[in-house]
Amino acid sequence: MIPTVDPRAQYMRHKAALDAALQRVLTGGVYVLGDCVKEFESQFATFIGVEFCVGVANGTDAISIALLSVGVRPGDEVITVSHTAVATVAAISSIGAIPVLVDIEPESGCISPSAIAAAITEKTRAVVPVHMYGQPADMVKIVEICLQHNLLIVEDCAQAHGARIGTKVVGSFGHAASFSFYPTKNLGALGDGGAIVTNSPEVAEQLRLRRQYGWRTRYISSIEGSNSRLDEIQAAVLLEKLPYVEGDNRRRREIASLYNEALKESGIEPPRLIPGRDHAMHLYVVQCDRREEFRKYLGDRGISTALHYPAPVHLQPAYARLSARAKLRVTEALYEKIVTLPMFPELDNQQISIVSDALAEWQSAS
Numbered sequence: 001m002i003p004t005v006d007p008r009a010q011y012m013r014h015k016a017a018l019d020a021a022l023q024r025v026l027t028g029g030v031y032v033l034g035d036c037v038k039e040f041e042s043q044f045a046t047f048i049g050v051e052f053c054v055g056v057a058n059g060t061d062a063i064s065i066a067l068l069s070v071g072v073r074p075g076d077e078v079i080t081v082s083h084t085a086v087a088t089v090a091a092i093s094s095i096g097a098i099p100v101l102v103d104i105e106p107e108s109g110c111i112s113p114s115a116i117a118a119a120i121t122e123k124t125r126a127v128v129p130v131h132m133y134g135q136p137a138d139m140v141k142i143v144e145i146c147l148q149h150n151l152l153i154v155e156d157c158a159q160a161h162g163a164r165i166g167t168k169v170v171g172s173f174g175h176a177a178s179f180s181f182y183p184t185k186n187l188g189a190l191g192d193g194g195a196i197v198t199n200s201p202e203v204a205e206q207l208r209l210r211r212q213y214g215w216r217t218r219y220i221s222s223i224e225g226s227n228s229r230l231d232e233i234q235a236a237v238l239l240e241k242l243p244y245v246e247g248d249n250r251r252r253r254e255i256a257s258l259y260n261e262a263l264k265e266s267g268i269e270p271p272r273l274i275p276g277r278d279h280a281m282h283l284y285v286v287q288c289d290r291r292e293e294f295r296k297y298l299g300d301r302g303i304s305t306a307l308h309y310p311a312p313v314h315l316q317p318a319y320a321r322l323s324a325r326a327k328l329r330v331t332e333a334l335y336e337k338i339v340t341l342p343m344f345p346e347l348d349n350q351q352i353s354i355v356s357d358a359l360a361e362w363q364s365a366s
């Protein structure tokens with residue numbers, strides 16, 4: 001079967017460099033928050049085009065620590081989408097804030113600026129736009145609305161390393177932005193990892209305190225924090241892989257354009273490309289009216305598919321309480337149709353042809 005993602009293929013591609021980097025960490029004797037973390041933070045901040053980066057344990061912690069560090073407090077309302085990984089919403093409620101789920105734009109699949117405006121109350125403190133599947137949300141309009149209403153922005157960039165709006169990389173628009181380095185991401189570690197970026201020295205200071213018990217001086221907590229440290233092994237892996245993200249994203253877009261071409265007469269809708277926005281193609285998700293039939297057809301040809309996700313957050317049992325306020329027509333319609341196809345930079349030309357041929361032949365086969 002051609003998988004939808006293959007982190008092992010990426011390890012094998014960089015095996016010599018990664019093995020050497022791991023050896024250096026293992027024999028170096030510093031395993032948590034050492035020189036590799038510092039160097040990675042510096043290089044990742046440059047990559048995003050911001051002043052500061054703080055490494056943390058995963059992309060979920062990155063959101064909750066970012067929210068606390070920009071000033072969100074328990075009881076504050078935070079507007080985000082239901083069309084996201086559950087992590088976005090889990091992170092908001094983990095700090096006692098109230099997730100308010102709004103609808104997406106049909107074109108981008110990302111948070112609708114007009115839906116944000118309509119959901120603002122006197123309790124609203126922040127917005128978490130998610131650059132879903134690697135598609136940049138409309139940050140220009142979102143920043144405008146948030147400025148008008150004095151709202152904080154934490155961008156969830158877990159799926160969008162290197163995506164751009166114009167020349168600006170996502171993660172550089174908000175007060176802070178969170179990243180995940182889960183192994184399948186566009187920049188993936190060999191375990192869990194995350195980071196938060198910001199241009200504010202005050203926020204950066206809060207981030208550093210909060211990821212390690214509020215310690216300014218070792219063992220003395222100046223504020224309450226928790227443990228969300230990035231370890232040296234993951235930072236060393238990320239340092240090796242960071243120089244390849246741009247090229248890998250170009251390869252992802254190249255594969256996407258081959259799939260798009262194959263889908264032309266199929267009646268299946270490919271991911272929308274929006275002029276002026278560079279999609280990072282983390283996931284290649286199409287919309288298909290006869291989804292189960294289509295998935296079986298691909299499966300019979302040795303092509304794996306997945307669902308990102310099987311249900312939007314407000315329709316999952318743990319978050320049923322959020323559904324009363326969530327009138328999410330576009331989101332709910334989308335979830336009837338989405339199918340994720342294989343997308344990772346190590347797909348070889350033969351695998352791409354197998355997928356493309358199957359897509360092109362879907363119409364005549366059905």
Ligand SMILES: Cc1ncc(COP(=O)(O)O)c(C=O)c1O
Pocket residue numbers: 058059060061084085087088130156158159179180181182192193194
């Ligand atoms: C949109 C989004 N936000 C947050 C996360 C959380 O990242 P992590 O799995 O590193 O905690 C993910 C990863 O699954 C994600 O896709």
